[in-house]
Amino acid sequence: xxxxxxxxxxxxxxxxxxxxxxxxxxxxxxxxxxxxxxxxxxxxxxxxxxxxxxxxxxxxxxxxxxxxxxxxxxxxxxxxxxxxxxxxxxxxxxxxxxxxxxxxxxxxxxxxxxxxxxxxxxxxxxxxxxxxxxxxxxxxxxxxxxxxxxxxxxxxxxxxxxxxxxxxxxxxxxxxxxxxxxxxxxxxxxxxxxxxxxxxxxxxxxxxxxxxxxxxxxxxxxxxxxxxxxxxxxxxxxxxxxxxxxxxxxxxxxxxxxxxxxxxxxxxxxxxxxxxxxxxxxxxxxxxxxxxxxxxxxxxxxxxxxxxxxxxxxxxxxxxxxxxxxxxxxxxxxxxxxxxxxxxxxxxxxxxxxxxxxxxxxxxxxxxxxxxxxxxxxxxxxxxxxxxxxxxxxxxxxxxx
DNA sequence: AAATCGCTCAACCGCATATCT
DNA sequence: AAGATATGCGGTTGAGCGATT
Numbered sequence: 001x002x003x004x005x006x007x008x009x010x011x012x013x014x015x016x017x018x019x020x021x022x023x024x025x026x027x028x029x030x031x032x033x034x035x036x037x038x039x040x041x042x043x044x045x046x047x048x049x050x051x052x053x054x055x056x057x058x059x060x061x062x063x064x065x066x067x068x069x070x071x072x073x074x075x076x077x078x079x080x081x082x083x084x085x086x087x088x089x090x091x092x093x094x095x096x097x098x099x100x101x102x103x104x105x106x107x108x109x110x111x112x113x114x115x116x117x118x119x120x121x122x123x124x125x126x127x128x129x130x131x132x133x134x135x136x137x138x139x140x141x142x143x144x145x146x147x148x149x150x151x152x153x154x155x156x157x158x159x160x161x162x163x164x165x166x167x168x169x170x171x172x173x174x175x176x177x178x179x180x181x182x183x184x185x186x187x188x189x190x191x192x193x194x195x196x197x198x199x200x201x202x203x204x205x206x207x208x209x210x211x212x213x214x215x216x217x218x219x220x221x222x223x224x225x226x227x228x229x230x231x232x233x234x235x236x237x238x239x240x241x242x243x244x245x246x247x248x249x250x251x252x253x254x255x256x257x258x259x260x261x262x263x264x265x266x267x268x269x270x271x272x273x274x275x276x277x278x279x280x281x282x283x284x285x286x287x288x289x290x291x292x293x294x295x296x297x298x299x300x301x302x303x304x305x306x307x308x309x310x311x312x313x314x315x316x317x318x319x320x321x322x323x324x325x326x327x328x329x330x331x332x333x334x335x336x337x338x339x340x341x342x343x344x345x346x347x348x349x350x351x352x353x354x355x356x357x358x359x360x361x362x363x364x365x366x367x368x369x370x371x372x373x374x375x376x377x378x379x380x381x382x383x384x385x386x387x388x389x390x391x392x393x394x395x396x397x398x399x400x401x
Numbered sequence: 402a403a404a405t406c407g408c409t410c411a412a413c414c415g416c417a418t419a420t421c422t
Numbered sequence: 423a424a425g426a427t428a429t430g431c432g433g434t435t436g437a438g439c440g441a442t443t
Contacts, residue, residue: 015437016437016438036428037428037429038427038428038429050428050429051428051429054429054430087432087433088431088432089431089432090430090431090432101430101431101432102432105432105433109433
């Protein structure tokens with residue numbers, strides 16, 4: 001696992017690219033695709049290392065890059081995703097078509113981070129800096145739970161990104177690379193996992209998915225939901241299904257065992273991989289797709305992540321997730337309330353002094369949200385609401401998918 | 402006009418991971 | 423299985439540029 005010599009080689013140029021170099025790189029990739037980045041500089045007649053060429057292409061030269069100012073929507077997306085994913089710029093970038101991870105990272109570091117800090121929000125935790133005030137009202141628990149959810153979402157994003165790459169390769173494998181338009185699609189992906197299950201196996205352990213964009217097919221009386229990260233099977237009126245396959249099969253089962261009432265019936269979450277005790281969920285009525293598929297009764301969610309199994313009774317909605325314990329217990333207080341995207345956005349915009357506020361079409365008399373008193377925490381609540389909304393909308397909403 | 406400061410962002414660096422031999 | 427190589431990712435740097443003093 002030695003490191004590649006890359007730019008250590010003497011004689012290779014570093015620093016800013018000249019227009020001539022850009023032209024050479026562009027011309028070569030347009031004609032041949034990038035192929036092996038390591039071999040490219042020689043073939044293209046560039047005195048650069050492959051790494052430098054790849055970076056130049058992915059961050060600057062590729063034709064599908066959108067440059068210029070970030071829109072309000074993009075800003076909001078970045079902030080929300082950062083709250084969920086942290087500094088996982090490539091994952092965030094999958095939700096922002098035509099923006100590179102580097103660009104997003106730069107924008108975060110130079111604009112958004114500062115803006116949040118100004119607002120008294122810790123840009124790392126996305127919580128108010130004086131969060132001690134919240135420790136008694138459940139908000140901290142909620143934040144911790146969101147962190148757990150974020151891990152799941154993170155895994156989902158990774159797998160979805162992989163699937164996108166794979167599907168693009170499948171659909172256009174005969175095209176030169178430059179026609180793929182997305183630097184995320186490259187040679188190394190061709191040999192990647194070719195099924196959802198395989199994709200799942202590539203996800204790092206201890207993570208799983210908790211929501212996603214599901215496609216659906218039916219098999220018999222039940223059905224199969226397939227997301228880029230997992231396959232969900234279900235059967236109506238079936239009793240809870242016990243975990244299967246864990247142990248001899250690297251694939252694990254995650255079960256969603258729902259109640260038809262969707263009421264406050266308690267649910268259970270078990271994480272075998274961590275030898276966690278069964279944990280309870282209340283009022284789980286989430287994932288409208290599940291309901292739509294008639295899954296309120298019984299679900300078997302096959303995830304190839306690792307030895308995690310999950311059962312839920314009741315259905316799961318943002319409105320009703322509650323927590324009753326510590327650690328990994330999924331217990332969401334009424335974090336979500338009415339789903340209004342405007343909460344944090346207003347807070348953000350009203351506190352923004354480094355950009356025009358008028359282009360967002362926000363009403364100036366919309367409650368202020370200036371970050372003090374109860375409004376402040378109300379805004380914070382809405383902030384998380386909007387994050388969760390974002391999670392609930394799969395990346396497939398994005399034109400990129 | 403010159404010096405200084407602060408900001409932006411392209412590019413580099415080093416590590417982690419995937420793939421190849 | 424182990425080592426070598428290739429690629430991807432996130433943190434950091436520093437050149438360039440405009441604003442300020």
